[in-house]
Amino acid sequence: MAEITYAQAIAQALREEMKRDPNVVMWGEDIVNYNKGGSPYGVYRGLPQEFPDRIFDTPIAEEGIIGIAIGAAMGGMRPIAEIMTVNFTLVAWDQIVNHAAKQAHMFNGQMKVPMVIRTPNGFGRTGSTHSQNFDAWFASIPGLKVVVPSSPADAKGLLKSAIRDDDPVVYLEHLALYHRVKGVVPDGEHLTPIGVADYKRRGKDLTIVTWGRMAVESLKAADTLAKEGIELEIVDLRTLRPMDLSLALESVRKTHRVIVVEEGWRVGGLGGEIAASMQEQAFNDLDAPIARVAGLDVPMPYAENLERATLPFAEDVVMACKAMMANKY
Amino acid sequence: MPKMGFDMTEGTVANWLKNIGDAIQKGEPVVEIETDKTTIQVEADTSGVLLAIAVPAGEKVPVNTPIGSIGAAGETVVSAPLPAPPAPVAVVTEQAAPVIPTPQPPIPNPQSEVKGGTPVTMPKMGFDMTEGTVGSWLKNVGDSIKKGEAIVEIETDKTTIQVESETAGTLLQIVVAAGEKVPVNTVIGYVGDANTVVAAPAPSAPVAAAAPAAVIDNAGVNATPIARRMADELKIDLKKVKGTGPEGRITKGDIEALMESASVSAPQNATVTSATVTSAAVVSAAPIVSSPAPVNTGRVIASPYAKKLAAELAVDLTRTKGTGPEGRIVAEDVKSAAVAGTSVIAKPAAPAVVPVIAPTPAAPIVAPVVAQAAQPKPAPAAAAAPALAGTRREPLTKIRQTIAARLTQSKGTVPHYYVANSVEMDAALAMRVQINESLKAEGIKVSVNDLVVRATALAIKKYPKFNATFAGDALEYREAINIGVAVAMEGGLLVITVRDVDKKTLKQIGAEVPVIAARVREGKGQAGDLGGQTFTTSNLGMYGTEDVIPIINQPDSGILGIGNSVQTPVVKDGQIVIRSMMKLWLAADHRITDGAEGAQFVAEIKRLLENPWALVL
Structure with missing residues (x-):
């Protein structure tokens, strides 16, 4: 039990899950090589170096980021698609709503999409097109699961649960919490159940x-x-x-x-x-x-x-x- | 006891078709029930073994009274305060009245559940008990408990009793803490094996729906908003209405149908309300009487919770001032009104209302509801102030609170008048000696009070206005002559009810009264022991008191204060003779009767007591 930040809790969950399951892979924009790496916000410094063949930078193409993740998930991987801010999910909305959320339903459960979309949601001192909050939008789509942790312990526990979930989970983080909110987080296997207040x-x-x-x-x-x-x-x-x-x-x-x-x-x-x-x-x-x-x-x-x-x-x-x-x- | 017809309020157990211990198949007839119209066989709605017969053949009880229990072989039924019998024999009839009560399973507590433990539930300790307060836990979590050992004290408005554990084990969990009030059958704790696991929080279950139906509290009943509003306005107890909407939801149409059937059976020019009242079973409170003008006319604007709370605390919202936006009544206003007692409704159907004062009338009796705005307040300021040095401060028990509220209200709103008369008791006392001599072998004793109770009932037959209640724009006459007898108990006063006194012999009355009083004192009162009286007597003669000037026990028309029989020099035909004289004081509701009627009524009681053979003929 250590007191760590919200960002460190996310990193802990990612590291533990990538160690636990080789099918967990991750890609997104500027998450490996930009600045010092580990996401544009320095959420998981060092992680790309630990898993060089499982964490990738992508072009600026969110529709592709999500689409590839859907395919990988259907093929048996446990991908994490990182979208730099929630605002950029807008160009991938068709992939999220019409594909990720619908596969299990349209194929009677024969096809599952066990993927996580991680993205910072909410304001960030970045103006009208970059400071929006879409939690209600995602929450209105049947076929998705949507989690929004507020504490480091929940950030870790919900991310681990999201990665292990067989449905597409939208994991909404917050820039204002990353490095400012600290809390005690249980070491190791700490799972926060999805769907429990x-x-x-x-x-x-x-x-x-x-x-x-x-x-x-x-x-x-x-x-x-x-x-x-x-x-x-x-x-x-x-x-x-x-x-x-x-x-x-x-x-x-x-x-x-x-x-x-x-x-x-x-x-x-x-x-x-x-x-x-x-x-x-x-x-x-x-x-x-x-x-x-x-x-x-x-x-x-x-x-x-x-x-x-x-x-x-x-x-x-x-x-x-x-x-x-x-x-x- | 099933409700087999719209107007059925009680039924007689004609014959048990099974013996205790007999195996029973679901759907098999178990018992024959007789009403004044018909005899039907009641089928078990569950398979099992007949564990207990609570009401033997030949006895008449109100509907919904548990008459027996079916459960698994080996299961025991704890008879003391009857904590939720395993499966009260319930019923299906083809007459399908709008009102088929179903037995209530224990109400799961939303917060937590113990898997494997035996739930301890809020016992139903009387016909009209709908909720109870956990007084104190006699055991702590983790304590081991023997079967039959007292584990918790339950406080009702009437009494405090100790609840015994049905099983041996460990107190696993306390669900309802001391001081909290919950509906009967609510799980208040768990007893079980010490190794039992406490399960994770379960999703909460609505609690309101489980509250029994003694008070009109339509909150939580599955009904549409418009149906609920109509029911509230018409004082219809929705728990007794069968809904035809989705999932049994009560709709506007159901209420309208009910009103239509009620008005068909009602006297020609009856208003909507009194039509409903006539059809008794649906109604348990009459319209509110307006002594002073209501604060709110027209639609009352109150928050949903304020309405719910008002029903619980018997606060009249038409007389409550709202402090919320646009004058909306909020919960705080209801609480203040309840504390100040300014708009308290006399709750005839509430178990909350007991002492000298009648609680729940059995189904058909419609008590008047009297409300008032201005009345002497029970000095709330003083109550709130810290105790002075040299003063011991003792919080009011529930029974004291109820007595305070009810009698303040009665004295404050009911215009009392008083009429006294002296009765020459020598003949009656002599007759009593003879009667008791003849009953010696049976161990039955007829008291002086029994004589007065019987005389009162016969006088009421002659002066039926004393069997009426004041209902605002009407007097409502009751059929049954039930006489309340005030009984002093530790902690307060209770009125027990002797039913149908006009139809009972002195021997029956003499046998019945001590039994009822003992039951009630021990907190084991049965259906009908309390409430439903039409007139009350209060006897303090045993203390040598000569003049007892009582306060009316609402909704009665009056109360008779009975003094001691004292040997007194009396002038008779110019001679001074010694006679045993007893003083009777009638306190009567001047809205119902006038002094001349009261005087004649007391004179009739006097005449009967002075010619006591009239009491046995």
């Missing part, structure tokens, strides 16, 4: 349903609010597809108040889906409408101050919680 904090007053970076922001908000006597209960969904709302429902039956916190756009975001599902199943336990904290419905501005105004942070969660506790919703 987790309490990141227990409290009695208000339930936060969230995932990824916003789980980290929500934890900060909880510290602030605790000083004012408001105890948040934070449910980290961890997997967006298949989604496990059992803890969120259990929690709302205790707190009777829910705020869904997500980084992505509010319209068409998962907050709406989660709110709808929860009111269907726990209507009589709600003491206030389910509220949402989400990104503003605008293209991401490049100016730092405007970017900050667009995105949700801990202080937005604090404000929303205070409003709800004051019966303003």
